[in-house]
Amino acid sequence: MSALPVPPAAAAGHRDPARPAAAAGPSPDAAKAAGGAPSAAGARVEFRALRRAFGPTVALDGLDLTAEPGELLALLGPSGCGKTTALRVLAGFEQPDSGEVLVDGEDITRVPANRRDAGMVFQSYSLFPHLNARDNVAFGLRVRKVSAAERYATAAELLDLVGLPDHGGRFPHQMSGGQQQRVALARALALRPRVLLLDEPLSALDAKVRLTLREEIRRLQLSLGITTIFVTHDQEEALSMADRVAVLNAGRLEQCAPPAELYERPATAFVAEFVGTMNRLPGRLTGTGSVEVAGRTLPVLPADGEVPGGSGPVEVLIRPEGVRVEADPEGTATVVSASFLGSVTRVLLDLPDGVAVKADLASRDAADLLPGVRARVTPVPRPVLVVGKAATA
């Protein structure tokens, strides 16, 4: 596989027909495209107060979000949270009711989809069934009336880039799902777009192909330096690939942060529970900033920008790896099951008041935690998030 993206000269050549101004002479745009591919590719994308409703359903409820130049931003959320709508608004397939979309400061909200300069890979297989892989990749260049020799050279280069150098003559129905999505990726890159949009491109693939393609997309994105927006409902995918992950809920942004921060310091209870696995343990607030849970007093993290005050019963959110379990005949918890997952064993326990707890332990520490064994559960002393009882109803 060639490590090089499309050569800058070819890039300038086939961008020109779409922009008559650039064809006339060395306009700033042509210079930008010819001068350095990465800088031309890395655009800043901004959503400003986007609102879109479908009848009574509000898909986007004032979304504010910025993707920095060259970054891979994942939009993550449950189905119906508006992530796909946001991407479709950016691609020009949906019009927002209000708000605007900016690419490099330029308002493109009313620009038709075919002049958006954003390459997209779709969730379902979207290759043109009547064209072979080479013609699929070259389709956009043909629309822009690029000469046959040039567009086939570009297509061959891109097919090489996505690891399918020998598949140019194959039709979509002769390729596997993973290969089709690679060709779709090459097609999306053929016009040297400023932004790459990925709408759950891996969700139709089987687990193994998904893993390898995920890594390849990320590698390609890094080498091209293209701003990429990746919609997914698979948190593992989002956390492993993205520079930053934006968690959406009910059309609003809950939190946008690098994966580790999202996992370790969720800004809201929704993010805390949506990303990764979370236990809800009963606890009691003991004054501002601390909570008592399972016999320990832990500091409380601010949620939604506020540290909960007062005192009273709350639920404490703790990750499975934030729970320590020791076999103890005097303990109050009972082991329900233990699943061996390699280096880690996930143990399910029941607390006396019917609360179920998941704990991830190093497998060598979990050897004697067999179903039915009494155990003692203690939280790791780390700051935790709490949610009010009322909010959980």
Add this chain to the structure above:
Amino acid sequence: MAALTPVSLSPDSTSPDSTSPVSPGAVPVTARRRRPRYWRGAVLTVAGLYFLTPLISSFVFTVHVPGQGLTFAAYSGILSADGFTESLFLSLSLAAATIALALLLVVPALVAVRLGPPRLRAVVEIVCMLPLVVPPIALVTGIATVLRWGPDHFSRTPLYQTFLAVQNESFPVVLVLAYTVLALPFVHRSLDAGLRAVDVPTLVEAARNCGAGRLYVILRVILPNLRSSLAGASFLTLALVLGEYTVASLLGFRPFAVWIVSVSGAEARMSVAVSLLSLLITWALLLVLSRAGSGPAAGAPAAGATSGGAAASAAAAASGATSGPAASAAAAASGTATTASAAPTPVPGKE
């Protein structure tokens, strides 16, 4: 990220369970298939006799003249027969115009319906299927009434000229309009089956994303993927127009089917010979079409297979259309039918 691994493991763990019950079930299926094979032969024989007997009888009638023995004069005389070329050419040009008009109406409508609100899909389907429940005789009575009534009401307007123009003997546009209505169900069925096999919204969006305008998308993305169902729709329309008798005859025009019936009085053998030939040509076309539809040249095997199937399933309708005049011609030839029905009824509005 160990906490997340169970998510990706779960699909794998369920797959062996879902596949295991399939293999034991495979054995009884083949055992069950044995019996119908016996019946299949019987049904095929009966159906074959039902279809072939009239054809063979017709063929024998055309080549065997009592007292003269075997002669192919009925076939060799077709080309030089009076009115054959004119009527065939008229029917073919009517068919071409009907195909063009029907496709121009239905393709954009169906694509728009696929992209737009799904409720409209049902409306378009019902509208396109209506001609199936309205008998052609009712349609032609309505058209004749309008043609008669029109000139009286519009005699002082430019519409009067229009009324005359659509009834031009050399190319009656009114027949194209009527045939388009009659062809709508077949065209709709064939194209709908083709479109069903294509994810139209995604393909349109993918093409728009590649910079294509709307017209470019229809011409370069949608139509190439409908190739075999377009061919199917065109073929069915051709068969319908070549065989249509009622409307043309009652409106007083003389395309191919009307010509066959009109020569049957004087040239009974030739009339049946022409019917036989047109049936054979129709079947040959159908065969070519279904081969083309299922071949790899169609690009998408799913689309090809579906519309090939649609064409085959609609073959009954096509052969119904072609066998209409053939049957009436054969009946006329055997002397049981009178020429009364074949005589064009004068339409008052035409005078």
